[in-house]
Amino acid sequence: MPSYQNHKLEQFQNKVVGKLSRCEKCAVSSLCLPTGLSRSELIDLESMISASQIVDKNSQLFSIGEKFNALYIVHSGMFKTTSLDENGKERILNFHLPGEIMGLDGIYDETFQSTASALTMSSYCKISFNNFLEISEDYPVLQANLLKVMSRELYSCKKNHIDIGSKSKLALFIKTISQRFKIRGYSEDEFFLPISQRDIASYLGMAEETLSRIFKKLQKMEVVSFKKHILTILDRDLLNELAES
Amino acid sequence: MPSYQNHKLEQFQNKVVGKLSRCEKCAVSSLCLPTGLSRSELIDLESMISASQIVDKNSQLFSIGEKFNALYIVHSGMFKTTSLDENGKERILNFHLPGEIMGLDGIYDETFQSTASALTMSSYCKISFNNFLEISEDYPVLQANLLKVMSRELYSCKKNHIDIGSKSKLALFIKTISQRFKIRGYSEDEFFLPISQRDIASYLGMAEETLSRIFKKLQKMEVVSFKKHILTILDRDLLNELAES
DNA sequence: CGGCTGTTTGATGAGTGTCAACGAATGTGG
DNA sequence: CCACATTCGTTGACACTCATCAAACAGCCG
Numbered sequence: 001m002p003s004y005q006n007h008k009l010e011q012f013q014n015k016v017v018g019k020l021s022r023c024e025k026c027a028v029s030s031l032c033l034p035t036g037l038s039r040s041e042l043i044d045l046e047s048m049i050s051a052s053q054i055v056d057k058n059s060q061l062f063s064i065g066e067k068f069n070a071l072y073i074v075h076s077g078m079f080k081t082t083s084l085d086e087n088g089k090e091r092i093l094n095f096h097l098p099g100e101i102m103g104l105d106g107i108y109d110e111t112f113q114s115t116a117s118a119l120t121m122s123s124y125c126k127i128s129f130n131n132f133l134e135i136s137e138d139y140p141v142l143q144a145n146l147l148k149v150m151s152r153e154l155y156s157c158k159k160n161h162i163d164i165g166s167k168s169k170l171a172l173f174i175k176t177i178s179q180r181f182k183i184r185g186y187s188e189d190e191f192f193l194p195i196s197q198r199d200i201a202s203y204l205g206m207a208e209e210t211l212s213r214i215f216k217k218l219q220k221m222e223v224v225s226f227k228k229h230i231l232t233i234l235d236r237d238l239l240n241e242l243a244e245s
Numbered sequence: 246m247p248s249y250q251n252h253k254l255e256q257f258q259n260k261v262v263g264k265l266s267r268c269e270k271c272a273v274s275s276l277c278l279p280t281g282l283s284r285s286e287l288i289d290l291e292s293m294i295s296a297s298q299i300v301d302k303n304s305q306l307f308s309i310g311e312k313f314n315a316l317y318i319v320h321s322g323m324f325k326t327t328s329l330d331e332n333g334k335e336r337i338l339n340f341h342l343p344g345e346i347m348g349l350d351g352i353y354d355e356t357f358q359s360t361a362s363a364l365t366m367s368s369y370c371k372i373s374f375n376n377f378l379e380i381s382e383d384y385p386v387l388q389a390n391l392l393k394v395m396s397r398e399l400y401s402c403k404k405n406h407i408d409i410g411s412k413s414k415l416a417l418f419i420k421t422i423s424q425r426f427k428i429r430g431y432s433e434d435e436f437f438l439p440i441s442q443r444d445i446a447s448y449l450g451m452a453e454e455t456l457s458r459i460f461k462k463l464q465k466m467e468v469v470s471f472k473k474h475i476l477t478i479l480d481r482d483l484l485n486e487l488a489e490s
Numbered sequence: 491c492g493g494c495t496g497t498t499t500g501a502t503g504a505g506t507g508t509c510a511a512c513g514a515a516t517g518t519g520g
Numbered sequence: 521c522c523a524c525a526t527t528c529g530t531t532g533a534c535a536c537t538c539a540t541c542a543a544a545c546a547g548c549c550g
Contacts, residue, residue, distance in 0.1 A: 513529085514529070
């Protein structure tokens with residue numbers, strides 16, 4: 001089994017004593033909405049979160065144009081969100097790791113602006129947005145949390161914008177995603193990356209063939225290896241250097 | 246005086262009858278936080294918004310690393326927000342038109358993540374964020390408005406990401422900013438663009454020289470004209486076509 | 491007038507998109 | 521389990537775009 005799927009969840013469950021709520025058991029709750037909530041606040045929050053649902057590869061959680069009514073949170077696995085360009089071609093907006101909230105760009109006009117689909121067998125939690133607004137009137141810290149989550153996402157989205165200037169966009173992409181795995185308690189040097197090169201190319205805005213060549217170059221230089229969707233970072237210093245602008 | 250600075254503000258002021266609050270007089274309030282507030286909510290909101298302050302070109306409202314304590318809203322003129330890359334070189338994150346809120350990416354860890362500076366003589370309003378959180382506990386619609394504003398910004402930031410694939414990034418940039426002027430009641434075909442080509446190049450992630458050449462080509466093709474910072478769109482159909490992916 | 495910033499121009503090489511074709515891997519149904 | 525179709529990744533040739541360096545020019549302000 002790939003290391004990515006070695007969830008820390010079980011370890012967490014065994015370490016702590018007493019009856020824990022679902023969110024308290026979750027390995028990524030500190031990255032998610034429950035951050036800083038009191039126990040009673042958490043209980044109320046959970047009352048409107050569906051228990052995590054498992055879905056197969058390629059399942060869609062929501063798609064462009066649908067009425068927005070809930071936020072979706074990655075619990076395990078990986079999702080992508082996509083949009084369409086003028087020619088109807090799929091463009092990758094982002095990849096989503098556990099603890100990340102999908103659908104935030106649907107709030108402003110109550111319509112999903114992207115399509116979310118699972119890149120591998122995954123699980124997710126779902127929060128009705130109306131319920132969320134309702135109970136957050138009583139718990140200001142919950143609203144503040146959502147603001148923080150959105151603020152952080154806004155920041156990382158803008159940071160992406162800066163990255164146009166990077167020497168090797170692929171190196172930067174790998175570096176960034178490695179950090180995201182690390183934060184979630186996975187190895188930062190070897191992880192399961194269930195993304196096709198086509199999708200990476202689309203995300204980075206380059207041709208599939210170009211990405212293939214660059215990937216090969218990185219592997220020839222022994223910076224990384226990528227086999228069977230397992231990505232291993234072999235020379236982090238060099239990777240970091242290539243990721244600079 | 247450039248057409249951009251022909252503010253609609255005065256017209257609005259003269260049309261409506263009776264005593265209006267500052268925000269009610271503002272031409273861009275419908276794009277801003279007050280959207281959908283009742284009169285009493287608006288009065289409370291305004292009590293913590295500083296009256297619009299005028300600043301000179303190049304003035305900074307906040308800068309990277311400073312403690313985040315307030316949101317800044319463009320009232321007139323134009324601002325840019327910038328960040329630094331690894332080599333300490335300035336990178337343009339965004340340009341901001343009236344009604345747009347700056348500093349949102351500072352919420353999540355209470356530190357400004359960017360620097361905001363005026364591109365021309367401009368004015369802005371300022372809202373203490375703590376005060377905002379406080380009174381928004383009483384007025385949920387106010388929090389919801391902020392969520393919507395952030396959601397919309399997130400959307401447009403992600404949309405930018407799609408734009409890597411455009412045939413002519415400059416054409417797309419011009420098309421987009423033209424729409425933003427239109428929404429604000431300015432002419433969509435001729436406007437004052439107080440941005441240097443260097444800044445546009447930085448924003449679009451290309452070399453200054455390349456941008457100059459592309460700009461010249463667009464002018465030779467009589468798609469646009471750009472003189473003394475007045476941008477005129479001469480052939481919108483062609484512009485739109487070039488802006489596609 | 492000189493100094494500054496912003497823009498332009500030319501020459502050159504590296505990098506990328508495109509097209510076309512092929513090989514590898516994966517999934518499907520009998 | 522095999523034959524087949526399909527998706528995914530690779531490779532080569534070629535034209536084109538862009539970044540880079542260097543230099544000159546235009547506009548502005550003291």
